[in-house]
Amino acid sequence: MDHTPAVAVRTQGLSRSFGDIVAVKELDLELPAHGVIGFVGPNGSGKSTTIRMLLGLIKPTDGQAEVLGQSISHPERYADRVGALIENPAFVPDITGRANVEAMALLRGVPMSRVDEVLEIVDLTDRSDSKVSDYSLGMKQRLAIAIAILPDPELLVLDEPTNGLDPAGIVEVRELIRQLADEGRTVIVSSHLLSEIEAAADHLIVIRSGELLFVGPLAELLEQEQRYVDVEPEDQAQLERLAECYRAEGLDIEPENGGYRVLADPAEAGRLNGIAADAGILLRRVVPRSETLEDVFLRMTADPDGPAHLSRAA
C-alpha cells in the first residue's frame, strides 16, 4: 500500500441528475488516504449515487473526480485497488459462501489461497461450505465484506454495511472496519445513521439532497454541538416574566416543554437559577444539556440552511 496517494478521493463539481431530479449537486470533496471516512446523510441524500460514480457504475452528468489519483473516466485504472460492498450484499443464494467468494476471486484474477484468508478475516471459515441461502443477514454482510476485501484493496467502499444487522452484528462490522483501516487502508463507510459509524470514523462527510453539508474530521463536527440549559418555573404564570429576565441579560431563549431552552453553556446553570431567584421566580427545573453527535447530524440534515452554518463545507 505504499503507492496510495495522500488523497484517496477528490471530486470537483461532481453532479448527477436523473431526469429532473438532481441526485448529487456539485460535490467538492478531498478525502485523505488511510483511516475510516464516514459518509452519512438521510435516505435518498445521494450517497449511493456518489459511490456508484466513484466506482464507475454510473457516469456523472457534470464535474470530475479522481480515485487513488486516477480519473473516474477510467475506472479500470484503479479497479484492482478498490473493493466495494454496494448497497445489499450480492450473491448466488443456492451455492456456498466459499463458491461465491471463489467466483469473484476467479473474476478478479486473485489466487484461491486468498479466499481462505478473507473468509478467516470475516470469521466465516466454519460456515463457508453452507449455502448462502442458509446464512443469517449478518453472515451475508460479512461474506459481502469478504468479497470486497478479496483484492487486498487500498480503498474499501462499504455502502450501508450494517443494514439489517442486530446490535451485536453492527458492533462486529464496526470492529472489522476499524481493523481493516488500521492495516493501512482507506475505508469509506456510508450510512443513513450517524450513530452506526460514529465510533469508527476518523473523518466525516455529511450530505443532504445531494448537497455537501460537512466534510472534515469528526472532532470538528463535535465542536458544532449546541449547548443549552432547560429551565421551567414552578408557577407557569411567571413564564413571561422569566423570559423578560433572561432577555434582559442578553440570553437567547426558545420555548421548550413548559419552560425555556436557554442557549448557554451548561456551566451557566447556576447563574440562570440566580437570575430567576433575583426576580422572585422559583424554578422547578434547571437541566444543563449538550447535543449528541446524532443531534448535530439530525439538526444539520433537517435544516435547509445547514450549509451556511458549516465552515468546512464547500
Next chain:
Amino acid sequence: MNATITTEARTHADSQGEVMTTRTTTTGAPVAGGGPSPALKRIVGIARSETKRLARWTFAGVGLGVIAFFALLATVVAFVAGNTGPRMGAMAGSSVDLESSLGIVAGLAMAADLIGIVILALWAAAVSSDYSTGWVRITVQAEPRRWRLVAGKLLTLTVFTLIATTIATVISVVAAPLLANAAGVSTAAWSAGTVGTIASAWFNLAVAVLVWGTIGFTIAIVTRSAIVAIAGGIGYLMVFEGLLGMVADELTTYLPGSILDAVVAGGNATLAYGPALALAALFGAAAIGISTLVFSRRDVTS
C-alpha cells in the same frame, strides 16, 4: 488474521488502463508476466467465474435435464407419431424422412425449437439473475471494461450450450434405432455416412440454439428481466413470425425463426443452407453487438 495479498497476484494499471500483471522476485524486482494477453486471461477468468456460479443444480442440472427430456420426447414423437403431430421442427418429417440416411437425426431436428427455447430461457436467466441478485454491481466494479464481462459470460454459456447440444444428440441418436425398431421403420439407409450425418446435425443444432441463446441474452440485457426476455423471445419466434407468415410468407424467410429452421434442416425449400448459416451468424453477431453496446454504455443502477 493476515489481510495481505501475495505480490504475485497484484495487478497494476498502466497509463493506457490495461492491467499488467507483475511478479515480484525475492529481491523485489518486477518482471513482466508471459503467456496469454492480460485481456484474454481476464476473460478466461470471468468465464471460469461464471462457470462456478452456473454449475449448480438449479441452473445447469435442471437445464440439461429439461434439454435431455425434450430430445428424448421429440425423438419418440418423431418415430411414434410420424407426421401426424403438429409441426415442431424443421425436419418434423414423414416416414420417408425417417427411413432415409437422415432418419437417425430426425428426432434431434424435431427437438431443435424446444431446445432453442430452453437455451434462450437459460441464457436470459443467467443474465437477469446478475441484476436481480445485484451481482452485476460488484462485477462491473471489479472489471470496468464491461465488454470483457460480456465475452466471459458468452464463453461460458457457449460451452454450456455445446455440452447441452451434445447430450441431446447422444440421447436422440441412441434412442433412434430402438424407436425405429419399435415403430417398424427401416434403418437400412442409416449406416451410410452415419458419423458425418450426426456431426452435421450436431453442428446445425448447435448453431441454431446458440443464436436462440444470443437472442435471449440480448433481450435480457436490454430489459434486465428473464420473464420479459423469455416471453418476448418465445412470443416473437413462435407466435409473431407464425402470424406474419400467414399474412406475408415471403417476409418470414429472412427472419430469425425461419432462418434457424433452415439451418437445422441443412437448408430447405425457402432458404439454402449456406445463406441460412450466414444469416444465422449475422443475427448472432448483431445480438452480441447490441448487448455489448447496451451493457457497456448503460448505468448500473440495479
